[in-house]
Amino acid sequence: xxxxxxxxxxxxxxxxxxxxxxxxxxxxxxxxxxxxxxxxxxxxxxxxxxxxxxxxxxxxxxxxxxxxxxxxxxxxxxxxxxxxxxxxxxxxxxxxxxxxxxxxxxxxxxxxxxxxxxxxxxxxxxxxxxxxxxxxxxxxxxxxxxxxxxxxxxxxxxxxxxxxxxxxxxxxxxxxxxxxxxxxxxxxxxxxxxxxxxxxxxxxxxxxxxxxxxxxxxxxxxxxxxxxxxxxxxxxxxxxxxxxxxxxxxxxxxxxxxxxxxxxxxxxxxxxxxxxxxxxxxxxxxxxxxxxxxxxxxxxxxxxxxxxxxxxxxxxxxxxxxxxxxxxxxxxxxxxxxxxxxxxxxxxxxxxxxxxxxxxxxxxxxxxxxxxxxxxxxxxxxxxxxxxxxxxxxxxxxxxxxxxxxxxxxxxxxxxxxxxxxxxxxxxxxxxxxxxxxxxxxxxxxxxxxxxxxxxxxxxxxxxxxxx
Numbered sequence: 001x002x003x004x005x006x007x008x009x010x011x012x013x014x015x016x017x018x019x020x021x022x023x024x025x026x027x028x029x030x031x032x033x034x035x036x037x038x039x040x041x042x043x044x045x046x047x048x049x050x051x052x053x054x055x056x057x058x059x060x061x062x063x064x065x066x067x068x069x070x071x072x073x074x075x076x077x078x079x080x081x082x083x084x085x086x087x088x089x090x091x092x093x094x095x096x097x098x099x100x101x102x103x104x105x106x107x108x109x110x111x112x113x114x115x116x117x118x119x120x121x122x123x124x125x126x127x128x129x130x131x132x133x134x135x136x137x138x139x140x141x142x143x144x145x146x147x148x149x150x151x152x153x154x155x156x157x158x159x160x161x162x163x164x165x166x167x168x169x170x171x172x173x174x175x176x177x178x179x180x181x182x183x184x185x186x187x188x189x190x191x192x193x194x195x196x197x198x199x200x201x202x203x204x205x206x207x208x209x210x211x212x213x214x215x216x217x218x219x220x221x222x223x224x225x226x227x228x229x230x231x232x233x234x235x236x237x238x239x240x241x242x243x244x245x246x247x248x249x250x251x252x253x254x255x256x257x258x259x260x261x262x263x264x265x266x267x268x269x270x271x272x273x274x275x276x277x278x279x280x281x282x283x284x285x286x287x288x289x290x291x292x293x294x295x296x297x298x299x300x301x302x303x304x305x306x307x308x309x310x311x312x313x314x315x316x317x318x319x320x321x322x323x324x325x326x327x328x329x330x331x332x333x334x335x336x337x338x339x340x341x342x343x344x345x346x347x348x349x350x351x352x353x354x355x356x357x358x359x360x361x362x363x364x365x366x367x368x369x370x371x372x373x374x375x376x377x378x379x380x381x382x383x384x385x386x387x388x389x390x391x392x393x394x395x396x397x398x399x400x401x402x403x404x405x406x407x408x409x410x411x412x413x414x415x416x417x418x419x420x421x422x423x424x425x426x427x428x429x430x431x432x433x434x435x436x437x438x439x440x441x442x443x444x445x446x447x448x449x450x451x452x453x454x455x456x457x458x459x460x461x462x463x464x465x466x467x468x
Contacts, residue, residue, distance in 0.1 A: 025037070025154065027052070027067060027138060027140060027154055028057060028065055028140065028142060031054075031056050031058075032052050032053065032054050032056075032057055032065075032085075033052070033053040033056075034050055034051070034052060034053075034156060035050070035051040035052075035053050035118075036049065036051045037049070037050045037156055037157060038050070039136055039157055039159060041127050041131070042127065043127060044126070044127055045124050045125065045126060045127050046071065046124070046125045046126075046127045046131055047122065047123070047124050047125075048069060048080060048121075048122070048123045048136060049120075049121070049122045050069075050120075050156070051118050051119065051120050051121070052083065052085075053117075053118050054085070054111055054117045054118065054119065055115075055116050055117065055118075057085075057111060057113075058113050058114070059085065059086075059087045059111040059113060060087050061087040061088040061089040061090070062087055062089045062090060063090060064084065064085065064086050064087065064090040064094075065140075065141070065142055066082055066083070066084050066140075066141035067082065067083040067085075067138050067139070067140060067141070068080070068082045068083075068141070069081075069083070069121075069123060069136065069137070069138050069156075070136075070137050070138070071125060071131055071134050071135075071136060072134060072135050072137055073130055073131075073133060073134040073135065073468065076130050078125055078128075078131075080123040080125060081103065081105040081106055081107055081123055082102060082106045082107070083106070083107045083109075083119070083121055084102060084106050084107065084108040085109055085110075085111050085119075086108065086109070086110050086111065088110065094108065107119070132159065132160075132161035133159065133161060133465055133468055134159050135155055135156075135157070135158050135159065136156045136157040136158075136159065137153045137155050137156060138153065138154045138156060139152075139153050140153070140154065160436065160437075160465055160468070162406075162433045162436050162437065162462050162465055163433075163458055163462050163465070164375065164403040164406060164430075164433065165399070165403065165426050165429040165430055165456065165457075165458060165459075166375070166399075166403050167396045167399050167400060168364065168367055169362070169363035169366075169367050169394075169396045169397070170363075170364065170396075171362070171364050172362035172363070172364060174341055175341060175342040175343075175344070175360070175362055176224070176339065177221075177339070177340055177341075177342055177359060177360065178337055178339050178340075179214070179215055179337070179338045180211075180335070180337040180338070181207055181211055181335070181336055182333050182334070182335050182336075183204040183205070183207050183208050183333065183334045183335075183336065184200065184204050184329070184330065184332070184333050184334075185201055185204050185205070185248070185252060185333075185334050186198050186200060186201055186204075187244075187248055187332075190236075190240075190244070192243075192244060192247040192248050192250075193251065194248075194251045194252060194255050196255070205255070205256070208252075208256055208336050209259055209260060211338055212226060212256070212260045212262070212338055215338050215340050216260060216262070218357075220342055220343050220345075220353075220360060221341065221343075222340055222341050223262065223266060223338060223339070223340045224266075224339050224340055224341055225267075225268060225337075225339040226256075226262070226266055226267050226268070226336065226339070227267075227268045227269075227270065227336065227337045227339070228249050228252055228253045228256070228267065228268075228269050228334055228335075228336050229249065229270045229271060229334070229335045229336070229337075230245040230246065230248050230249030230269070230270075230271040230272070231245055231271070231272045231274075231275040231331060231333050231335070232244045232248075232271075232272075232273055232274055232275070232331075232332055233274065233279075233328040233331035233332050234275075234276060234279065234305075234309045234328075234331070235309065235324060235328055237306055238274060238305045238306050241273040242271070242273035244273075245271035245272060245273050245274075246269070246271040246273075249269045249270070249271050249334060250269050252334055253269050274305065274331075275331040275332075275333070276298060276305075278330070278331050279298065279323070279328075279331060280295065280298050280299075282323070282327045283295055283298065283323075288316075288322070288323075289316075289318070289319060290315075290316045290319050293315075293316070294312055294316060294319060297311055297312055297315075298312075342360045344365075345365055347365075347368050347369060347372065350365045350366070350368065350369045351372070354366070354383065354386070358386050358390055359390055361390075363390075363394060363397055366383055366386065366387045366390075367387070367400070369383055370383040370387075375407070376407045380404075381404045381407070384400050384401050384403075384404040385401060385404065387400065387401070388400070388401035388417065392420075393420065395420070395421040395422055395427065396426075398417040398418065398420045398421040399417070399418070399424070399426050399427055401417045402414040402415075402417035402418045402421065402430050403430060403433075405417065406430070406433060406434065406437065411434055411437060411438065414430070414434060415434065418430055418431060418434075425451050425454035425455045425456035426451070426456050428447055428450050428451040428454060428456065429447075429448065429451035429456040429462075431447050432444050432445075432446075432447035432448035432450075432451055432459075432462065433462060435447055436462065436465070436466060441466060444466060445463065445466060448462055448463055448466075449463075
């Protein structure tokens, strides 16, 4: 048997074709080319489409070629409608009575020598589970006798559906979550008194209150801590700015606490006297005339904080004036973090939470919801993609998302996820699956055995598929 195969993108649930480095497929002693081969299936049908290009075929008038496409594995096979190519006299014979030798669904064509001629072929079979690891072959009858036994066969495509090494995530002991934001509360110059209706304060205070109440009013959550962290800008002496940052944060805390009616012990207040990190970011992203020199001064750890600010101000007055007017107001901000715990959910509860607040679910809860759907289904895949968005740096989430991508046929997308999964045994297993799908059999075998030795489960399933 000629071991030839090509790759095509398959529909959802379709067996994946292992790729190979091959030229175009040929039949009839390489006189007929197989083109535009597609094998697609749903859970109910398998569809095979191909074109037979007969431009190079010169068929004697009394000759007949018969091709029988077959879906086959080691124990099962299903025949598809035959393709009959007649010479001129054979076609006359067929029209008279020869058709009786073939099934009614045979695809019959007369070859017109020295002309361009392409036959389109399409066949539909009921899908059976064994077909996910099968071969699409063509049995050639080059004498036209109709007997397909002991004929030459040409392999058109190897269909393989590797076992996907999805991982069940570890249970999360206590689900702790955080909602955070940044508010720009305006205080009068050098003052720590908060005026709720001063400038943009109504809007900025509302951001904090809404965030806290959103968590507080959720029956599934319990607030454990509310942190308010105050920042001042660098334009005054450091000690004075430390006083402003700390006490403005305390004033803000007291005001917010009364509005949300939460015990004072739930709050914590911290502060940073001067937001040099924020200033540095502005400078880096700017086109200031003296940008690099100012960055050197900001990064100079040997300078006293106040001396650093004065050197920038005196040495680069125009740039300093721009920073003071445009950036310093934004360096006076109050960051807030609402920390809370989330109760555990049953699978049915988690299904509903998944639609509105997926961040409240643990990876394990998401995984359990996914198990209620068929792997590869739209619902299953959406859950796995949501999980990796919620937990972008979690190796298990990335391995599962990679497996989902592989079921789509998106090998490059799977590789990007696996780059964040490290060298866990299951990640090595998934890389072995990628090698399988890329037709790199020996690399796949090496990776799969490496994963098996490292403790990955179910590797033997894919090793068996390789050897089919």
